[in-house]
Every structure is written in C-alpha cells, then in structure tokens.
Amino acid sequence: MTPILQTQKLRVEYRSRELRQGTKIALHGLDLEVCAGEVFGFLGPNGAGKTTTMNVLLGFVPPTSGSASLFGIDVRQPISRQRIGYLPELTYYYKFLTAEELLRFYGKIFGLTRAEMDKRIPELLKLVELEHAANRPIKSYSKGMQQRAGLAQALINNPDLLVLDEPTSGLDPLGRMKVREIIQRLKNDGKTVFFSSHELGEVESVCDRVAIVHQGELKAVGSVSEVTGRHTSLEKAFLEIIGFQSSPTL
Amino acid sequence: MNNIFAVAGVVIKELYRRKDFYVLFIVTILICLVMASVNIFNDAKIVRYLKEICLLLVWISSLVIAITTTSRQIPAERENRTLLPLLAKPLTRSQLVLGKFLGCWLACGLTLLCFYVFFGALSASREHHWPLLNYFQAAVLHWFMLGVVVAMTLLGSLVFAASSSNSTICFVVVGSILFVARHLDQVALTLREPLRTVIYSIYFAIPHLELFDVRDLVIHSWPLISWLYFSLALLYALGYVAVFLTAACLVFRRKAVN
Numbered sequence: 040m041t042p043i044l045q046t047q048k049l050r051v052e053y054r055s056r057e058l059r060q061g062t063k064i065a066l067h068g069l070d071l072e073v074c075a076g077e078v079f080g081f082l083g084p085n086g087a088g089k090t091t092t093m094n095v096l097l098g099f100v101p102p103t104s105g106s107a108s109l110f111g112i113d114v115r116q117p118i119s120r121q122r123i124g125y126l127p128e129l130t131y132y133y134k135f136l137t138a139e140e141l142l143r144f145y146g147k148i149f150g151l152t153r154a155e156m157d158k159r160i161p162e163l164l165k166l167v168e169l170e171h172a173a174n175r176p177i178k179s180y181s182k183g184m185q186q187r188a189g190l191a192q193a194l195i196n197n198p199d200l201l202v203l204d205e206p207t208s209g210l211d212p213l214g215r216m217k218v219r220e221i222i223q224r225l226k227n228d229g230k231t232v233f234f235s236s237h238e239l240g241e242v243e244s245v246c247d248r249v250a251i252v253h254q255g256e257l258k259a260v261g262s263v264s265e266v267t268g269r270h271t272s273l274e275k276a277f278l279e280i281i282g283f284q285s286s287p288t289l
Numbered sequence: 290m291n292n293i294f295a296v297a298g299v300v301i302k303e304l305y306r307r308k309d310f311y312v313l314f315i316v317t318i319l320i321c322l323v324m325a326s327v328n329i330f331n332d333a334k335i336v337r338y339l340k341e342i343c344l345l346l347v348w349i350s351s352l353v354i355a356i357t358t359t360s361r362q363i364p365a366e367r368e369n370r371t372l373l374p375l376l377a378k379p380l381t382r383s384q385l386v387l388g389k390f391l392g393c394w395l396a397c398g399l400t401l402l403c404f405y406v407f408f409g410a411l412s413a414s415r416e417h418h419w420p421l422l423n424y425f426q427a428a429v430l431h432w433f434m435l436g437v438v439v440a441m442t443l444l445g446s447l448v449f450a451a452s453s454s455n456s457t458i459c460f461v462v463v464g465s466i467l468f469v470a471r472h473l474d475q476v477a478l479t480l481r482e483p484l485r486t487v488i489y490s491i492y493f494a495i496p497h498l499e500l501f502d503v504r505d506l507v508i509h510s511w512p513l514i515s516w517l518y519f520s521l522a523l524l525y526a527l528g529y530v531a532v533f534l535t536a537a538c539l540v541f542r543r544k545a546v547n
C-alpha cells in the first residue's frame with residue numbers, strides 16, 4: 040500500500056537561548072510510514088518527540104534535515120494540508136467566537152461553500168455534542184467542551200487524514216468513548232487516523248498499527264500484537280521498550 | 290483572496306467583541322463636549338482653536354487604536370496557541386499576514402469614518418458651511434497614513450517578541466517621524482561627513498508620515514490639494530505598505546511556530 044504520511048530520516052534540533060546546551064535534539068532520524076485506511080497510534084513517554092513530529096508534518100517547524108510528506112506532497116507546501124484535519128494538543132480557540140462561528144471561519148479557509156457549511160456544521164456540532172452551546176462564546180466552555188470544539192474543527196473539511204495530538208486528554212470517560220467511536224467511524228469510512236496518546240488501553244482497542252518513540256528515535260513499530268510480542272500487555276511492552284525498571288524502593 | 294478576507298473578518302469581529310471601540314466612544318464624547326463649548330465663546334479664533342484640539346485628539350486616538358490593536362494580533366495568536374489550528378489549514382503565512390493587515394486597516398478606516406463624520410457634522414452645523422471634499426481628502430490621507438503605521442507595526446510584532454515592547458517602539462518611531470522627520474535634512478546639513486550621509490539616508494528611507502497631516506484642510510478650510518498630488522501621496526503610502534508587508538511575510542516564513 041502507498042504511504043500517505045511519510046517521514047524520512049527526520050531530524051529536528053531546537054535552538055534556543057533558554058536551553059542550557061544551546062541545542063536540543065528532539066528527533067533523531069525518524070522514519071515513519073502510515074498507509075491509507077490505517078488507524079495509527081503514536082506512543083512515547085513525555086518529551087519523546089511526538090508533538091514535534093506532528094509539528095513538522097504540519098509545517099510549523101522546519102526539519103533540520105530529512106523530509107516529510109503528506110499524500111506524497113512535501114509538507115512545506117500549504118496545499119499538502121488541504122485534505123487533513125488537525126487537533127493540537129493544548130489549544131484555546133478564539134475565545135470571542137462561538138463554536139459555530141469558529142467552524143464557519145475554518146470552513147471558509149478550506150474553501151467550503153455556504154451550502155456545504157450549512158449542512159456540515161450542525162452535523163459536526165451534533166457529533167461532538169455541542170449543539171446546546173453552539174451559540175455561546177468559546178470562553179464560556181469547559182476544558183472538555185473546548186477539546187470537543189477542537190475535534191469538530193479538525194473534521195470540518197471531511198479530511199482523508201486526521202492528525203490528532205492526544206485527542207482524549209481532558210475528556211471524561213464518556214467523552215473518551217465517544218472519541219474512540221468517532222475514530223472507529225472514520226476508519227469505517229476509509230479515512231486514515233494518526234494520533235498520539237498516553238492511554239495504552241485505548242490504543243490497543245482502536246489501532247491497527249502503533250509506533251513507539253523514545254528520545255526522538257523510533258523504538259518499535261508494527262501491529263498491536265507484534266509490538267506486544269511476548270509481553271502480556273501493550274503497557275508492559277511499552278515500559279520495557281523505553282527501558283523502565285520498576286524501582287525496588289517504591 | 291477568500292482566506293485573506295476570512296482572517297480580516299475575524300480581526301474585526303474580535304475588535305468589537307472585545308469592546309475596544311469604547312475608546313472611540315470616549316473620544317467622540319470628548320469631541321462633542323469640546324464642540325459644544327464653541328457656543329460659549331463666539332469668537333472665530335477660539336472656534337478654530339477648539340477644532341484644532343479635536344483633530345489632534347482624533348489623530349492621537351487613531352494612532353493609539355492602530356498601533357495597539359495591530360501589535361497584539363500575531364503575538365496573541367501565538368500565546369493562545371490559536372495559530373496552530375489556523376496554520377494547519379491550507380492557509381499560507383503570507384495570507385495570514387495580509388489578512389491581519391487588511392482587518393486592522395479596515396478597522397482603522399471604520400474608526401476614522403466615525404470620527405470624521407461626527408466631527409464634520411458637528412463643526413459644519415455650527416459654521417453652516419459644508420466643505421465635503423476637504424473632509425474627504427483629509428480622511429483618506431489620514432487613513433492611508435494609518436495603513437503605513439499598521440504595516441510597520443505588524444512587521445514589528447514579528448520581529449520583536451513581546452507585543453508591549455513592540456507597541457512602545459512603534460509609538461516612539463511614529464512620534465518621532467511625525468515631529469522630527471521633516472527637519473532631518475536641515476540637521477544633516479549642519480553635520481560633518483560620515484554622519485551627514487547617514488542622516489540623509491535616514492531622511493530618504495523613512496516614510497514621511499507628516500506629509501499626510503493635512504488637518505489645516507479642515508480647520509482652516511484651505512483650498513483642496515490637487516488630485517494629482519493627492520493620488521501620488523496615496524501611491525507613496527501604498528509603496529511603504531508593500532515594503533513593510535513583504536518584509537513581514539519574509540520574516541514570518543522562516544519562523545518556527547510551536
């Protein structure tokens with residue numbers, strides 16, 4: 040199958056005066072391929088480089104070396120983002136807009152017509168259960184509601200590829216289940232989902248393939264059962280891959 | 290193009306939702322009060338003096354509105370992290386810069402329109418004399434001058450990290466251009482060689498915003514500026530706008546956002 044999301048020898052160094060060493064290597068030659076129709080879980084401990092990878096894929100951070108492409112188009116070209124939906128990890132949307140206006144604004148940028156938006160926006164608001172709050176400014180939303188609004192905006196253009204950075208963070212158990220259902224639905228519609236998560240149970244239940252990164256390097260990739268291997272659960276495998284030994288004193 | 294208008298629309302929406310236009314109302318009320326006192330002194334000289342105060346007020350508040358709103362735009366998007374979902378759309382960074390410029394400039398235009406219409410109506414109703422074209426020329430030149438200021442501030446907001454330091458810098462720069470720039474060539478003449486060339490180059494490089502200050506046109510009802518010069522002045526302003534916006538796009542294109 041042809042990969043629709045690909046990185047080759049991706050290396051990212053952050054240079055900043057605030058860092059003591061001067062540069063911080065966030066990614067170390069990462070090779071990643073996600074094929075059409077897959078649900079791909081991107082795992083790794085805090086600071087592993089998950090968000091950095093997504094930042095490169097969306098053109099926010101230029102790679103120091105190596106390349107990345109979406110649908111075979113280099114990520115430096117804005118047109119590569121026409122068919123993707125993106126949910127950032129921590130985001131606050133324009134507080135003075137209502138969810139409906141926010142979706143309209145983003146829809147316009149995707150070049151949706153008014154008729155398309157009139158149809159799509161109520162559907163999305165219903166999907167993320169925000170119909171009752173659609174005409175309230177986003178500043179009056181709770182954290183979970185903002186996360187739902189974020190999910191709705193990621194779906195506005197009916198994308199073929201979704202890039203979700205910790206989509207379930209801040210959601211209640213019911214909300215998490217909803218997100219899992221949404222991912223499942225998207226998969227059934229033939230969409231591709233690339234998401235990062237710390238919820239291994241959730242990953243096990245929805246992902247076709249997973250990758251584990253640690254300190255900017257790809258440590259394991261494959262189907263959930265391949266990565267789990269001889270371990271009893273994905274969590275155990277994960278802990279071993281990142282080199283965790285349970286400390287006897289604790 | 291649609292993208293640019295969409296971004297500009299959000300800028301304007303933010304301005305009125307954030308109630309920034311209160312400044313406008315306060316200034317309008319001040320203008321009202323000053324003009325109302327015209328009745329008390331029925332002396333032509335004092336009336337002219339009061340008009341001058343009003344227009345000065347309009348100039349200062351328009352600059353305040355232009356600089357403070359523009360310098361906040363992109364830094365706020367960064368801090369609130371709204372930049373990420375926005376740039377994840379098929380929107381180029383140049384389109385974002387242009388949209389922000391357009392939004393801020395249009396907002397300035399709306400503000401000016403209010404100011405001038407109000408001021409014009411009040412003063413004309415006292416003097417029973419309606420120099421519409423004078424008002425038109427003064428307001429349009431003023432608006433284009435604000436265009437240069439907005440573009441410059443936008444560039445500043447990408448170069449300097451903190452939005453507050455950027456607005457201070459912009460106020461200082463704009464203020465010194467308005468007050469000092471016209472004398473720079475004479476200053477240069479009095480200096481010795483290396484410095485002289487430097488001051489001369491500054492004199493020729495900076496946008497001469499003071500040229501757009503044609504308040505006398507409405508205060509003293511001076512004869513109209515010839516339309517040729519008028520359009521040349523607009524072109525001059527647009528030239529600087531283009532330079533500043535191009536620089537802003539270039540600076541922004543290289544920046545990592547995260």
Ligand SMILES: Nc1ncnc2c1ncn2[C@@H]1O[C@H](COP(=O)(O)OP(=O)(O)OP(=O)(O)O)[C@@H](O)[C@H]1O
Nearest residue numbers: 053055063065083084085086087088089090091092
């Ligand atoms: N702007 C930045 N400047 C300097 N270093 C950064 C910057 N952003 C990230 N890093 C560093 O890059 C590394 C990878 O960070 P990244 O945000 O990609 O981690 P992550 O896998 O998303 O972690 P988490 O699970 O906590 O979200 C970290 O060590 C982090 O300190």
Ligand SMILES: [Mg+2]
Nearest residue numbers: 089090091128
């Ligand atoms: Mg992260």
